[in-house]
Amino acid sequence: MLLEKHLDALASCVMQEALNLEAPPRAILRPTQDAKHGDFQINGAMALAKQLKKNPREIASPIAEAMLARDEVLEASVAGPGFINLRLDPKWVERLLASMLRDARDGVPEVEEKQTVVVDYSSPNIAKQMHVGHLRSTIIGAAICELLRFVGHDVIADNHIGDWGTQYGLLILGMREFGDQEALKRDAIVELERVYKIASAKKKEDEDFADRARAELAKLQKKDPDNYAMWEMFVETTRGVMDRVYDKLGVTFDHFLGESAYDDMLPAVVQQLKDAGIAREDNGAVCVFFNDDDIKNRLGKKFKKLGKQEVPFIIQKKDGAFLYSTSDIATVLYRREHFNSDRAVYVVDRRQGGHFQQLFAVMEILGEDMTLDHVGFGTVLGDDGKPLKTRDGGTVRLESLLDEAVERARNELEQRLADGKLRIAEHEMDEVSRAVGIGAVKYADLKQNRTSDYRFEWDKMISFSGNSGPYLQNQLVRTKSIFRKGEVELEGYEAPIALGHEREHSLARVMIKFPDVVHRAAALNEPHQIAEHLYDLAQAFSRFFTDCPVLKSEGETRASRLALTALTSQQLERGLRLLGIPVIDRM
Ligand code: ARG
Helix, strand or coil: CCHHHHHHHHHHHHHHHHHCCCCCCCCCEEECCCHHHCCEEECHHHHHHHHHCCCHHHHHHHHHHHHHCCCCEEEEEEECCCEEEEEECHHHHHHHHHHHHHCCCCCCCCCCCCCEEEEECCCCECCCCCCHHHHHHHHHHHHHHHHHHHCCCEEEEECCCECCCCHHHHHHHHHHHHCCHHHHHHCHHHHHHHHHHHHHHHHHHCHHHHHHHHHHHHHHHCCCHHHHHHHHHHHHHHHHHHHHHHHHHCCCCCECCCHHHHHHHHHHHHHHHHHCCCCEEECCEEEECCCCHHHHHHCCHHHHHHHHCCCCEEEECCCCCECHHHHHHHHHHHHHHHHCCCEEEEECCHHHHHHHHHHHHHHHHCCCCCEEEEECCCCEECCCCCECCCCCCCCCCHHHHHHHHHHHHHHHHHHHHHCCCCCCCHHHHHHHHHHHHHHHHHHHHHCCCCCCCEECCHHHHHCCCCCCHHHHHHHHHHHHHHHHHHCCCCCCCCCCCCCCCHHHHHHHHHHCCHHHHHHHHHHHCCCHHHHHHHHHHHHHHHHHHHHCCCCCCCHHHHHHHHHHHHHHHHHHHHHHHHHCCCCCCCC
16 A cells, blocks of 8 residues: 555545535645654645635644544644644554565555556667766666566666767778777777777878768668678677676666667658758758747747757758767657557666757657656766776776676675674575675665765675665575574465564554655656665664564564564565565575
């Protein structure tokens, strides 16, 4: 059950009845900041009083009284200028928790309106090293896919790789003139990056070279067999590296529809935009000018601000070449037609915000009614507070970064083994190190509000205490080992819950929020809401476990505490899975 939604609807209904209103007013229910005042507060009485020209405390009082009569509520009191503080009835909470424990979905309902959602994420560029920005996109995108799927949407995971564009003319010519086949075999991306650097420098000072590169590009676009084969080789070798990274991360996609997949559509797209009077020629290029009067008038409310913008959206260059923007327009049209999608979510660096604003505005003028969301994220910073780089200023290779994470996790685990804090066999070390190392990197990223920048800090990330992946994995293992130690079957465990100790109430207070948190995280594309919940839960559990003996208590108390432990275990496991963090049984 979505508790907040349930209580909000209940409060609104109660307000209508208590005050004899024609329609249910807005209850504006919020969790209280401080548990001292209860669990939730109704803030709607103030606005309503204004409307009815009455004293807010006066109308709040019958509402509080009527709320008190409901099963859900133990205490309801008017406070301050007219808030109503509510404390839930523990008896009602106990039943709610028991129903969550029994439920295969842990009490999380599906959304009422199911959508088909394309999630566009990871999307690195061919012939280039993937950088940490792509790591963020991959980790956040995968978590969003899981969340959306869990709440009931049909999700299509699409990797929009950058595999097309003018750089391929340069790369083809460059490879022929200064490529080293041996180096290519050894490490294709390194060699392709080296060649590209030389070729693009040469282009700037050598007219003839630039012309020849353009000719190679034109041949590639006409699918000349030699050039096409070379391009395919670029794609294949880069895909090899990408796939190894995805494998390590445990991330999969339904499609790899890169920019090249839309190439055939581009001339028609430009024509369509010209015909619709959205784009026009300027100095030989074709652009959308958002400050043209006609376009300004056609911009929807959401995009009004763009009308002041001088920067046009270029969809075809003077030399006839199409751009990133052109293939993104084609992509929206393609997704609508082939996937019949209701929504597309672009998990892309926040710094591309301008591009997506323009793209979405163009699609709106074109009459596209698919919902388009740019889910932006901040930059990963190094120790110096600047974007993360290798010591010599290069791009950090994702593969070696992930290997380092696993290596560091292994060192940490071996230390714990030596200290007697770990109970795993030698042969489990590989698997556990991988789970801890990869989980640590993912969690460090996902716990951030995605729009902020964050510092990449190995020690905090791999630590078993504090707000880290290993800490949560370890708490989950603790819940499981309680059952193992007590020789009780965790799977399917059921017992009546009776809240007594203060620590039990605090734990319950966290647990009942889970369904709301999942829905909010999915609706806002904010995995960090799950991370925050899991950390609160783990801490509340830890306090409970310190003060309330579980296996050592008896009878109904023991059964109830085991049920609270089982529910904690269930939520931790579900949450970690939603975030794509490997779950371990022993550690
Ligand atoms: N390849 C782009 C980059 O590395 C990201 C593509 C994102 N997706 C899209 N449909 N534009 O910056």
